[in-house]
Amino acid sequence: MLLKRICWVFTLVIAASASLHAGPTKEAGKELFMANCASCHNKNMKDNLTGPALAGVEDRWAAFPRKDLYAWIRNSQALIATGHPYANEVWGKYKPTLMNNFPALTDEQIESMILFINEPGGPPPPPPPPGGAAAEEEGLPWLFIGLAGTLLLLAFALMRIVNNLSNVSRAKDGLPPTEKTAYQLLTTKGAIAFLVFATVLIFGYKAVDNATRMGREQNYKPDQPINFSHKIHAGINKIDCQYCHDTARRSKQSGIPGANTCMNCHTAVKKGTISGTGEITKIFASIGYDPITGKYMDGYDNWSEKQIEDLYKKWIGQEYMSANSLTALDENGKSVVENQWEGIVKALKDDSNGKIQGPIEWTRVHNLPDHAYFNHSQHVAVGQVACQKCHGKVEEMDVVFQYSTLGMGWCISCHRETEVKFKDNDYYKQYERYHDELKSGKRDKVTVEDIGGLECQKCHY
Ligand code: HEC
Ligand code: HEC
Ligand code: HEC
Ligand code: HEC
Ligand code: HEC
Ligand code: HEC
Structure with a gap:
């Protein structure tokens, strides 16, 4: 009976914590999409990829039961064979190109991907609060509070056991049993000591956390003007670190590559799988490259902001499927084109010259105090120390952060x-x-x- 109750408490706790993660999420969708679909599909770009852009896919299937869309993704040929009108229409446009089958995807996983696909292709979400520390760490105190709650329930259950056991011995001695109320149980010395302990744990954790962060900024992960991903470049595309940080071998500073280095590839790669035109256009706008004609613009330095705006809005506009992205408004009532243009202004304009033109001003992640001397070539070329030894697995980081304490x-x-x-x-x-x-x-x-x-x-x- 008691054991049952304890089990019940546990089940509740587990169910409660599981429910926090249940249901489809954009994050899960993004991961699934990138792993399974991105090689053939883009979210919302008109593109010459193998399959159609998937933005608005929900609407295109709206006339049919949701399970038809699931069926398509699991096995498109099987659905086509049933004579499904829309499946045959899509097939008609793309045949003989076959889509892969994904029989293992669950409904929930598919819904996650649809959430990701529906996300507007505008600029990234607003920056985390100042202080620099990674936003995901915000979740940690809640983890502690959750843990404390679980322990409290456990303590409560144990106290009931103690109470019942003492009743057993009271019964032996011929005394009547006592049934303590929840309030009585919670105000026992043990319970109060426990509550104090839990409070100290939570606040102590926060205090220590803040203190260590103030001194050195390990894990420092500032927002950057462009969502540049080392994972995409150094990881997935296996670009050597020194292709971009080419001075690491030769000089004290490792240095950040200029837009010219980016353009070695981005005259060809004008759109990203994840961000579409949203991020790469910032590189173009910083050095005056017209992605429509494929030329650098003369006298770009003297262009007015209006001229720049017209050019890049035209570029962004023509690259999006007008049916979906252009008319799709975000919660502030702005279109994708407007959103992306604002992202460009925000990334590039608030720098030292007050203009869009000019170098991309990256925020430094690592910064030793002036009195300390550190030399990259000494370590990289002479000492032959791998970058990862000091900087961690940068090739797996979407956003680079300070890995070591320094x-x-x-x-x-x-x-x-x-x-x-x-x-x-x-x-x-x-x-x-x-x-x-x-x-x-x-x-x-x-x-x-x-x-x-x-x-x-x-x-x-
Ligand atoms: C090997 C390439 C390939 C992969 C991988 C792929 N697809 Fe497709 N997909 C296609 C092609 C090609 C079509 C067009 C129809 C056809 O030819 O079968 C298509 C069509 C679709 C459609 C219908 C499009 C519309 O406008 O209604 C959906 C939905 C879809 N794919 C979803 C997915 C999802 C989700 C994934 C990942 C789990 C995925 N696809 C992975 C090639 C692919
Ligand atoms: C395609 C070019 C490119 C490649 C390849 C590349 N990086 Fe970077 N790296 C950048 C850019 C741009 C920045 C500045 C933006 C940022 O911090 O994300 C940067 C920033 C960094 C920083 C932080 C610098 C600071 O501000 O303190 C480190 C550390 C770093 N890179 C290490 C590496 C390592 C290690 C590799 C190889 C695994 C690598 N990079 C490969 C372009 C590149
Ligand atoms: C050696 C080639 C190369 C260089 C140099 C390079 N990139 Fe890229 N970049 C790529 C490739 C390949 C992709 C993947 C395109 C895709 O998403 O399909 C990419 C994607 C991107 C994306 C879009 C990611 C997405 O999916 O939305 C951004 C933003 C980007 N690069 C920024 C930069 C910046 C900034 C620089 C210079 C510091 C740079 N790149 C230098 C090859 C390069
Ligand atoms: C022995 C440790 C160590 C190794 C190995 C190392 N770095 Fe660094 N790196 C640092 C330190 C320390 C700083 C901070 C320097 C400062 O603030 O003056 C730094 C800073 C940087 C920066 C910021 C710009 C700068 O020069 O200050 C980049 C980019 C960078 N490293 C890239 C690399 C790359 C790429 C490699 C491999 C080729 C590499 N690092 C190898 C320790 C290391
Ligand atoms: C291998 C390199 C290295 C050597 C050797 C070294 N230091 Fe440092 N020292 C550093 C670095 C890096 C910092 C900056 C640490 C930081 O920002 O917290 C530092 C910081 C300091 C500080 C400032 C206190 C602080 O934590 O910021 C003092 C004082 C200092 N060192 C004294 C010395 C003395 C004295 C010696 C010789 C016995 C010495 N250091 C040897 C690298 C070194
Ligand atoms: C991952 C290991 C590693 C870390 C961390 C590291 N170093 Fe080094 N360091 C080396 C190696 C290996 C050498 C030997 C290369 C050589 O012979 O010059 C070296 C050499 C040096 C030298 C030259 C020493 C001499 O006698 O010629 C200096 C100066 C130096 N490091 C400073 C620093 C500073 C400052 C830091 C911290 C900010 C640091 N190192 C962190 C591995 C490291």
Whole structure:
């Protein structure tokens, strides 16, 4: 009976936490779409991809039961074979190109993808509140509160067990049983101590969290003027880090590539799978490239904002299917073209020259204090340390963030542990003694510390 009750409490808690994630979500939809459909379909671009753009797909299937759309996605040929009128119409336009079958997709997963497809292709959602820390961390205190709640319920159930057990022994002694009310149970010493403990845990967590963030900004992930994804470039498209950060090998600074580097590819790739014209047009607007004619514009520096606006609105407008995206309004009553143009202005105009033209001003993620000296080429070219050792798996990050603490302790402990690649590295020729010691077996390795990596003046001006 009691055990049943405990089970029941648990079931409730689990059900409650599961319900937080149940149902289709845009995020899940995006992931599914990118993994299964993006190779042939674009969300809302007119494009020469294999399949049709999917924006507005819900409307096109609206005349039929929802399950027909599910059936299409799971096995389009089977639905065509039933003589389904719309399925045959689409097939008529695209045959003999076949769509893959996705028999394993659930209704919910398909609904998730439709949510993603329906999302307007405008600029990204508003920036997270200032302070820089990643927005998803906001969720953490709630996790703690949820946890505390669960523990509280558990404590409550245990107290009932104690109460019942004591009643059993009271019965043995011939005393009448006591039934404590919920209020009585909650005001026992144990319960109060527990509540205090939980409160301290929650607020203590917040306080420590804020304090550590103030000093150094590990995980710092500022908003950038363009949604540039390392995952798409360095990950999926396997572009070498040094193709863009080409000075890392040669100089102190690793540097951020200029728009010219981007244009090596983006004269050809004018639209993105995720953002359509929304983000890549910002590169064009910064250096005056006309994507319609494929030419750079003369005297772009002297163009008025109105001229720039006309050009890029025309470009964005012609690239969207007028039926869906142009007339689709967001919650502020703006069209996709208007939205994207505003995104361009916001990204490019508020920089030092007050104009749209000019370099893209990226927000620095890493920033050592002035008194510390760090040199990339020393680490990348001489030390042969991989970028990922210090920056994490950048090729998996959509938005790059500060992976390491960058504190002095971090530098020092790596210098203590890391063996320098002494052999066949000209840079270390001068260290004759170490070479001799290595040869004679007196020493089995040379660390960065051994070559002076812990000397203050090496890192401090
Ligand atoms: C191999 C390429 C390919 C992949 C992958 C693919 N499709 Fe398709 N899809 C097509 C083609 C081609 C058509 C046009 C009809 C035809 O030829 O069968 C189409 C048509 C459609 C249609 C009907 C379009 C309309 O305007 O009503 C929907 C809906 C659809 N696909 C959804 C999806 C979803 C969802 C996925 C991912 C789970 C997906 N497709 C993956 C090629 C693909
Ligand atoms: C296609 C060009 C490109 C490639 C390839 C690329 N990056 Fe970047 N990287 C950028 C741009 C643009 C920025 C500035 C925007 C941003 O911070 O997201 C940047 C920023 C960074 C930053 C943060 C700089 C700061 O502000 O402190 C790091 C670290 C970084 N890249 C590391 C890497 C590593 C490691 C790789 C290889 C795995 C790599 N990048 C590949 C273009 C590129
Ligand atoms: C070596 C080639 C190359 C370089 C250099 C390059 N890109 Fe890309 N970029 C790509 C490819 C490939 C895609 C994927 C296009 C797609 O989504 O189908 C892409 C996509 C994008 C997207 C759109 C992502 C989406 O799906 O919406 C943006 C924004 C972007 N790049 C920005 C930049 C910026 C900024 C630079 C310069 C710092 C840059 N790229 C340099 C090849 C490159
Ligand atoms: C030994 C650690 C380490 C390695 C290896 C390393 N970085 Fe860095 N990186 C840093 C530190 C520390 C900073 C901050 C420098 C500053 O603020 O002066 C930084 C800053 C950057 C920046 C911001 C611009 C700048 O130069 O300050 C970029 C971009 C970058 N790194 C890219 C790379 C790439 C690409 C590689 C690999 C080719 C790489 N890093 C390898 C530690 C490292
Ligand atoms: C992942 C390991 C690693 C981290 C982290 C690291 N370093 Fe290094 N560092 C090395 C290696 C390996 C060398 C050896 C390269 C060489 O011989 O110059 C080196 C060499 C140096 C040197 C030259 C030492 C000498 O005697 O010539 C300086 C200066 C330096 N690092 C500064 C820093 C600073 C500042 C930081 C922190 C912001 C840092 N390093 C973080 C691995 C690291
Ligand atoms: C391998 C590089 C390296 C060496 C060697 C090194 N430091 Fe630092 N030091 C740093 C870096 C990086 C910072 C900045 C850390 C930060 O921003 O929190 C720093 C910060 C400091 C600070 C400021 C306090 C702080 O936390 O910001 C002092 C003081 C300092 N170092 C003293 C020294 C002294 C004294 C030595 C020699 C015994 C030394 N350092 C050796 C890299 C080094």
